[in-house]
Amino acid sequence: PAMASGTALIYDDEMTSYKLLWDDPECDIEVPERLLSSYEQLKHYHLVERCIHVPVREGTEEEIMLVHSSEYLEVVKSTQTMNEEELRRVSENYDAVYFHPNTYRCAKLAVGATLQLVDSVMSGKVCNGMALVRPPGHHSQRNAANGFCVFNNVAIAAQYAKRRYGLQRILIVDWDVHHGQGIQYVFEEDPSVLYYSWHRYEHQQFWPLLRESDYDAVGQGKGKGFNLNVPWNKVGMGNSDYLAAFFHVLLPVAFEFVPELILVSSGYDSGIGDPEGQMTATPECFAHLTHFLMQLANGRVCAVLEGGYHLKSLSESVCMTVKTLLRDPLPQISGEMAPCLSAVESIQNVRAAHKPYWKCLMYEEATPLHNLSTKSQQMMEAELIQTSTHPTAKQVVGTTNSDEAIKTDRFLESHMKKILFPVPPVKTASAIVSKVDAHLLPISVQVEMEMNAQELKTLVSAFDAELVKEEKALLSLQNVLAVLDKILKKKVCNGIAESSVASVSTTFALKHCFDFGLQRVLCIVVGDMDLELDLDDGKILLMNICQKQQTEKTNSKYHISLNWKEDAGRNNFFCAVLGFILPVAYSYQPDLMIIVIGPNRSLGVNAISLLTCLLQGLAESRILVVIQDTEIKLVQSVAKALSGVSTPDFGAYAPAFQENFLEIKRLRDQLQQEWKMLRCSVKDWI
Numbered sequence: 143p144a145m146a147s148g149t150a151l152i153y154d155d156e157m158t159s160y161k162l163l164w165d166d167p168e169c170d171i172e173v174p175e176r177l178l179s180s181y182e183q184l185k186h187y188h189l190v191e192r193c194i195h196v197p198v199r200e201g202t203e204e205e206i207m208l209v210h211s212s213e214y215l216e217v218v219k220s221t222q223t224m225n226e227e228e229l230r231r232v233s234e235n236y237d238a239v240y241f242h243p244n245t246y247r248c249a250k251l252a253v254g255a256t257l258q259l260v261d262s263v264m265s266g267k268v269c270n271g272m273a274l275v276r277p278p279g280h281h282s283q284r285n286a287a288n289g290f291c292v293f294n295n296v297a298i299a300a301q302y303a304k305r306r307y308g309l310q311r312i313l314i315v316d317w318d319v320h321h322g323q324g325i326q327y328v329f330e331e332d333p334s335v336l337y338y339s340w341h342r343y344e345h346q347q348f349w350p351l352l353r354e355s356d357y358d359a360v361g362q363g364k365g366k367g368f369n370l371n372v373p374w375n376k377v378g379m380g381n382s383d384y385l386a387a388f389f390h391v392l393l394p395v396a397f398e399f400v401p402e403l404i405l406v407s408s409g410y411d412s413g414i415g416d417p418e419g420q421m422t423a424t425p426e427c428f429a430h431l432t433h434f435l436m437q438l439a440n441g442r443v444c445a446v447l448e449g450g451y452h453l454k455s456l457s458e459s460v461c462m463t464v465k466t467l468l469r470d471p472l473p474q475i476s477g478e479m480a481p482c483l484s485a486v487e488s489i490q491n492v493r494a495a496h497k498p499y500w501k502c503l504m505y506e507e508a509t510p511l512h513n514l515s516t517k518s519q520q521m522m523e524a525e526l527i528q529t530s531t532h533p534t535a536k537q538v539v540g541t542t543n544s545d546e547a548i549k550t551d552r553f554l555e556s557h558m559k560k561i562l563f564p565v566p567p568v569k570t571a572s573a574i575v576s577k578v579d580a581h582l583l584p585i586s587v588q589v590e591m592e593m594n595a596q597e598l599k600t601l602v603s604a605f606d607a608e609l610v611k612e613e614k615a616l617l618s619l620q621n622v623l624a625v626l627d628k629i630l631k632k633k634v635c636n637g638i639a640e641s642s643v644a645s646v647s648t649t650f651a652l653k654h655c656f657d658f659g660l661q662r663v664l665c666i667v668v669g670d671m672d673l674e675l676d677l678d679d680g681k682i683l684l685m686n687i688c689q690k691q692q693t694e695k696t697n698s699k700y701h702i703s704l705n706w707k708e709d710a711g712r713n714n715f716f717c718a719v720l721g722f723i724l725p726v727a728y729s730y731q732p733d734l735m736i737i738v739i740g741p742n743r744s745l746g747v748n749a750i751s752l753l754t755c756l757l758q759g760l761a762e763s764r765i766l767v768v769i770q771d772t773e774i775k776l777v778q779s780v781a782k783a784l785s786g787v788s789t790p791d792f793g794a795y796a797p798a799f800q801e802n803f804l805e806i807k808r809l810r811d812q813l814q815q816e817w818k819m820l821r822c823s824v825k826d827w828i
């Protein structure tokens with residue numbers, strides 16, 4: 143189904159008109175400047191003008207009472223006319239929250255802004271969007287304000303969307319560094335709302351200090367399995383820990399859940415420099431997290447601001463989120479792609495706790511590790527010492543004192559220049575050369591002008607003189623190199639080329655890449671194809687997805703054969719993509735990706751489109767697809783996937799065959815020392 147287009151931005155500076163009026167060290171980080179600096183940075187990157195502006199409105203009392211009691215609503219309403227003394231007294235009735243005469247007005251605007259965003263997405267006026275609001279919402283409860291939150295914006299939005307649009311499956315992803323217990327309480331018995339949250343926990347030593355924030359809070363009654371908590375028991379968690387939690391927990395379950403709408407409790411205190419979170423994930427990580435969520439629910443993603451208290455880190459991460467919602471190419475993710483022992487232990491525990499409820503986890507180890515063996519405990523202590531010397535973690539993990547904050551500012555300035563400016567906002571378009579009529583393709587696809595023959599002949603004859611003779615092969619080569627050239631020169635982001643000799647064309651393309659100076663190319667071959675490649679130096683990572691057992695080929699670090707048996711109609715290849723291909727690809731950090739589609743492939747059009755969509759987070763979204771001319775009917779759907787005009791309809795979930803799951807586990811066990819993003823259990827941790 144075609145997807146709507148456009149990104150809504152919902153913001154009104156009236157939500158900056160309340161602040162803390164007295165001394166309270168726990169609340170003084172929640173300041174109006176959080177919205178102002180985020181909005182300024184969005185303007186700085188020219189993102190505001192690219193969004194569709196939707197006005198805010200007040201949430202009505204009826205909408206607020208979808209979650210809150212009328213008594214609580216009356217208490218909040220009564221604060222409008224209070225003096226400072228009375229405001230302090232009301233605030234002391236709750237944990238970590240303050241009131242101001244304008245709080246009620248702003249809290250209603252935050253609810254209304256969120257519902258305006260849901261309406262804009264559900265009506266098809268836009269595809270996705272972000273609401274920049276305060277006060278935040280995810281801690282507030284039926285009868286209580288909590289943790290700077292007054293009305294639970296995202297919980298109200300979920301109840302609203304169920305009632306107004308008859309939705310039956312809503313996914314809430316809460317990447318704020320605090321546990322949104324308010325949301326968990328509202329939906330813990332509700333199987334129509336899947337709540338996923340990670341949060342700083344430190345074995346219940348971190349606020350809000352709740353036993354029910356741990357991984358074994360899986361939901362109650364009919365809601366069992368629909369509440370996923372990923373507790374972080376150490377600070378300093380970074381990009382690789384967050385991505386691993388997506389690959390091995392959220393995404394497999396989310397694809398199985400098949401949500402109709404994604405609501406994001408989009409808190410950025412989980413980002414680097416934040417005094418609350420003390421984590422080290424850099425702004426571009428939120429671009430990748432957003433990108434993955436956009437492959438679900440036909441791209442209907444509503445991001446609603448929650449926390450985030452380091453103004454520079456918050457602003458950059460907000461911009462990364464909006465930039466991705468606008469479908470810009472993603473910046474390269476930075477840092478070592480290896481989740482830490484503590485993160486992997488949490489990931490393993492939540493997977494084990496949810497094993498009874500999700501088919502994608504049915505072959506997992508049953509036993510959560512309530513206490514690690516002494517050996518792993520020692521390993522963890524040792525690792526702690528090692529990471530505490532890690533410059534990024536040590537240097538910029540936020541503290542409230544100002545010189546640390548200034549150091550973080552400087553780190554972020556230099557970091558953002560590195561990842562943002564070399565990558566000009568390349569048009570997300572695709573070059574294509576094929577017999578398929580241009581009108582069948584998305585408008586963003588340019589039909590490639592042919593490379594001039596003479597130029598090509600010299601290029602080809604440099605490689606392989608006798609190939610020049612065969613006209614048809616030469617034309618194929620021309621297609622592939624012409625499209626590749628545009629990608630390498632950053633004229634387009636990605637491209638498709640049809641070839642009668644896909645394997646030879648790919649060999650040439652790879653040589654052209656290395657002549658151009660690329661260091662690492664991920665080459666994924668779908669179907670049977672013999673590529674004569676030199677795989678020893680690590681400049682190519684070849685992954686072959688094929689039907690039959692590749693007996694002669696043993697898997698090595700740079701040559702992996704994934705046997706996948708998929709029959710028509712069953713759609714479960716994403717377990718392989720999420721649980722294996724993406725973790726390996728993110729560990730490898732390629733400069734470019736080449737997907738080669740050959741004859742008698744074992745993957746259907748959905749699986750290939752999904753693979754193309756999910757891989758776009760890598761290599762600044764630079765993908766070349768080489769299609770053997772026998773597979774020409776794929777071109778249209780692959781072009782759609784590449785140009786992002788629609789997320790392929792993945793159809794209803796069907797559990798993968800057991801041998802497919804076991805194949806992934808076998809490969810993971812075999813390669814997790816080489817490609818550390820594969821880690822999702824602490825056994826065999828050496």
Ligand SMILES: CC(O)(O)NCCCCN
Nearest residue numbers: 238278289320349448449
């Ligand atoms: C929205 C939020 O999750 O960032 N609130 C955090 C409150 C922390 C109180 N110690």
Ligand SMILES: [Zn+2]
Nearest residue numbers: 318319320449
């Ligand atoms: Zn927070």
